Amino acid sequence: MSGIEESLKKTNQQHLLQYLQNLAPTQRSTLTTQLETLDWSLIQSLITDYIRSPHHLEPPADVHPAPYFSLTPESETQRDYYDRARNEGNALIAAGAVAAFTVAGGQGSRLGYAGPKGMFPISPIKQKSLFQLFSEKIQFYSNRHKVRIPWYIMTSTSNHNATRTFFEENDFFGMNSDDVMFFQQGELPSFTFDGNLILADEDRLFMSPDGHGGSLRAISRSGALDDMKKRGCRYISYFQVDNPLATVLDPLFIGLHHLEKSDVSSRMIPKRHAGEKMGVFCHVDGKLQIIEYSDLPSELAESRNSEGTLKFIAGSPAIHIFSIDFVAKLSSGECSLPYHLARKKIPYYTPSAGIVDPEEPNGIKLETFVFDALQFANRSIILEADRTTEFAPVKNAEGSDSPATCQHMMMAMHAQWLKKNGIDVPENGEGELLCSIEISPLVAAAKEDLAALTLPDLITPDQKVYIDELSCRPISSG
Incomplete structure (x- = not known):
């Protein structure tokens, strides 16, 4: 010893x-x-640099709103460029140059669900799990381009085995099992305010996930990065498991990332109001960064342009594309993501009292954030996203960002797709749906994809309409 x-x-x-x-x-x-x-050199650094000499965040001295590509082209020249980017993105997908990567280490406890969050049933009619929806989105492009698209899923120690078993029991939802790779997120010990390691039990330290920034290290450590390189992948499409509307493989986004020679690219969603709890894209000292909503000074968060819109409007939905060469650079140790400190209530063990649940914060957890990689990129771009069709997080059992709000958004999006294809959808006077609609990701990634299907001539109130590879199957009312 x-x-x-x-x-x-x-x-x-x-x-x-x-x-x-x-x-x-x-x-x-x-x-x-x-x-x-344990990595003892890292532990020494964490204690010295973060716990015993805590960082005090200074308000950014030179901060400006970050520029971004608008959702819709603002000129004919930009329209032509978007068309070119979309074609380029489809070509890259067809060439097998893009891998899908899901951060899925969380449990469903906040949803009242006993299991990994990715197993949570979310689709409005078929109750497909989050994992199944993402699998079908990947298969849509795999089938369209006749190419095998690999999917990398980062789990945690708490849900790794259950996640693997879920995929095995469901035959990987139609994907080739060789194209799905699971690996675990890293962990860090937690500390007292004095820098002492905390025991979780008699023979075990208290460990916690190292943050979504740890995903970039985990990709390398697990061998996933080497696997991507062997397959000829050049880009990684990154998204989180709790957003079923995430566009897993967006040809326009991929194409812009490629044409702009970007190291890391991000989607943005216009904030609804200054206090919305989303990180904000900013230029800080000339570098693109995301500043957490709680760290952005209120005078900046609330500042407005002459037309009355928020200056700092670009919120982050945590959707990115990484160039594999850039991830390799980060994981090599050439660049180190900073750690963020959180004071938490951490259960601890003592020989005299056993396991104690504290009533007040008693310890420190440290984690890294994936968006901190932006500061190391030579080139980064941002593309606006449509909140109504690309961002419906499932975080709470009820209220905002709940299964109910997510399903409402999914059905509203699919109803719009049908209406754009000439199908009347029953609604009340306030525009609320009077029926249930679900379109399988296997058959459509956008409204244009419905043109190849035989759609229903009539949808009646209270009808449940499920559209899949068999075209359209109305289900009885109720």
Whole structure:
């Protein structure tokens, strides 16, 4: 145990050193094994740089709204450029140059669901899971371009096995199992305010996920990055598991990223109001960054243009494209993402009291954010997204960002697709749907894709209409 003793002494963890000496052999062996897996040089850095010398965020001195590509072309020249980008994006997808990547480490506990969040049933009629919807979106482009598109899913220690089993039990939702790779997010120990490691139990440290910024390290550490390179992938389409409206493979977005020679590209959604809880794209000292809504000074957040719109309007829905070469650069250690500190209530173990649930914050969790990679990019772009068709997060059991609001948005989008194709959809006087509609991602990624299908001549109130590869199947009322 001499190596661990040295590491504990160097990081001033004498409390653990003494604790280990008093443990029974079995428990001592278990805890020692966990301690041996830790990156002690990183732990020393975290204690020195973040815990015992906490960073104080200074208001940005030189901050400006970030420019972005508008959702719709603003000129004929830009329209031609978007058409070119869309064609380029489709060509890249067809060439197998784009991989899909989902961050899916969360549990469904806030939704009242016992299991990984990605397993949560969300589609309005068929109750397809989040994972199934993303799988079908990938297969749409795979079938269209006759190409195998790999899907990389980052899990966590708490949901990894359940996620794998779910895919196996559902035959990977029609995908080739060789094209789906699971790997686990990294973890970091938590600390007391004095920098001491916290025990979760008699023989185990308290560990927590290292943040979505850790996904870029996990891609490399797991071998996923090497697998992408072997397949000939050049770009990674990044999205989070709780947004079923995310456009998994957007030809325009991919094409713009490619043509602009961007290292990392992002989608933006115009904020509804200054206080909306979304990170904001800004130029800080000439570099593109996302500033958390809580860190943006109120005078900037509330500032407006002459026409009355918010200056800092570009909110982040956490949808990105990364160039693989850029991810390799980040994961090599050439660039290090900063850590963010959060004071939390952390259950802890003591020999005298057992496991204690504190009533007040008693410890520190550290994590990295994926958007901090922006500051290391030589070139970054932003493309506006349509909130009504690309952002319906499922975070809460009720109220805003809930399954109900998400399903409402999914059905409203599909109803609009049908109306654009000449189908009358029953609505009340306020424009609210009087029927239920679900369109399988296997057959359509946009309204234009419905032109090839035989659509219903008539949709009646209370009818449930499900459109899939068999074209259209009305389901009985109720």
